[in-house]
Amino acid sequence: AQSVTQLDSHVSVSEGTPVLLRCNYSSSYSPSLFWYVQHPNKGLQLLLKYTSAATLVKGINGFEAEFKKSETSFHLTKPSAHMSDAAEYFCVGGSSASKIIFGSGTRLSIRP
Amino acid sequence: EAQVTQNPRYLITVTGKKLTVTCSQNMNHEYMSWYRQDPGLGLRQIYYSMNVEVTDKGDVPEGYKVSRKEKRNFPLILESPSPNQTSLYFCASSDRYSGRNEQFFGPGTRLTVL
Numbered sequence: 001a002q003s004v005t006q007l008d009s010h011v012s013v014s015e016g017t018p019v020l021l022r023c024n025y026s027s028s029y030s031p032s033l034f035w036y037v038q039h040p041n042k043g044l045q046l047l048l049k050y051t052s053a054a055t056l057v058k059g060i061n062g063f064e065a066e067f068k069k070s071e072t073s074f075h076l077t078k079p080s081a082h083m084s085d086a087a088e089y090f091c092v093g094g095s096s097a098s099k100i101i102f103g104s105g106t107r108l109s110i111r112p
Numbered sequence: 113e114a115q116v117t118q119n120p121r122y123l124i125t126v127t128g129k130k131l132t133v134t135c136s137q138n139m140n141h142e143y144m145s146w147y148r149q150d151p152g153l154g155l156r157q158i159y160y161s162m163n164v165e166v167t168d169k170g171d172v173p174e175g176y177k178v179s180r181k182e183k184r185n186f187p188l189i190l191e192s193p194s195p196n197q198t199s200l201y202f203c204a205s206s207d208r209y210s211g212r213n214e215q216f217f218g219p220g221t222r223l224t225v226l
Contacts, residue, residue: 032212043217051212094211102154
């Protein structure tokens with residue numbers, strides 16, 4: 001069975017400090033993994049995508065994520081948070097023939 | 113501009129009054145899907161469609177219907193809405209059915225059933 005777990009429902013960081021949003025997956029096969037961002041009153045937008053070409057994936061707005069098979073993790077990071085990063089973030093997993101599985105989301109707050 | 117549109121964006125209705133939320137995409141995508149988003153639960157899939165006239169149940173299909181008569185449109189129908197269907201609904205599309213493909217999301221429809 002496949003599952004995606006976001007370990008934190010809420011993360012708060014100060015502006016200019018690093019961001020870490022954690023995601024673990026469980027899959028019996030090599031998954032594709034995505035991070036989407038949802039700003040208030042907006043739809044979901046793709047941040048980045050892993051499909052086995054490279055374990056370190058760079059996305060938009062300075063975000064990146066690293067696929068670690070040994071840890072079954074796909075954590076999202078950014079070196080320096082900006083106020084505009086405040087949003088909800090979803091980790092999503094899937095494979096070529098499987099269902100698409102959403103994590104429960106992590107709300108990121110940025111303190112001035 | 114490539115996009116997924118939904119209408120209405122906001123809707124307040126009463127129990128039992130049939131409603132339809134429309135979804136349209138202009139990217140010629142084969143795959144379309146409906147999700148509901150509730151606090152702490154992420155997005156849960158209601159129905160999906162792999163192509164015209166092909167639809168299937170997702171994780172939470174009870175109380176909903178869909179149709180796919182044209183490739184670009186995928187309306188969500190609530191025949192007899194109930195308060196537990198109060199939620200934020202998203203339509204999404206991708207070029208074909210695969211967990212490896214990016215999905216493109218509409219802006220969402222916030223539904224309140226009184």
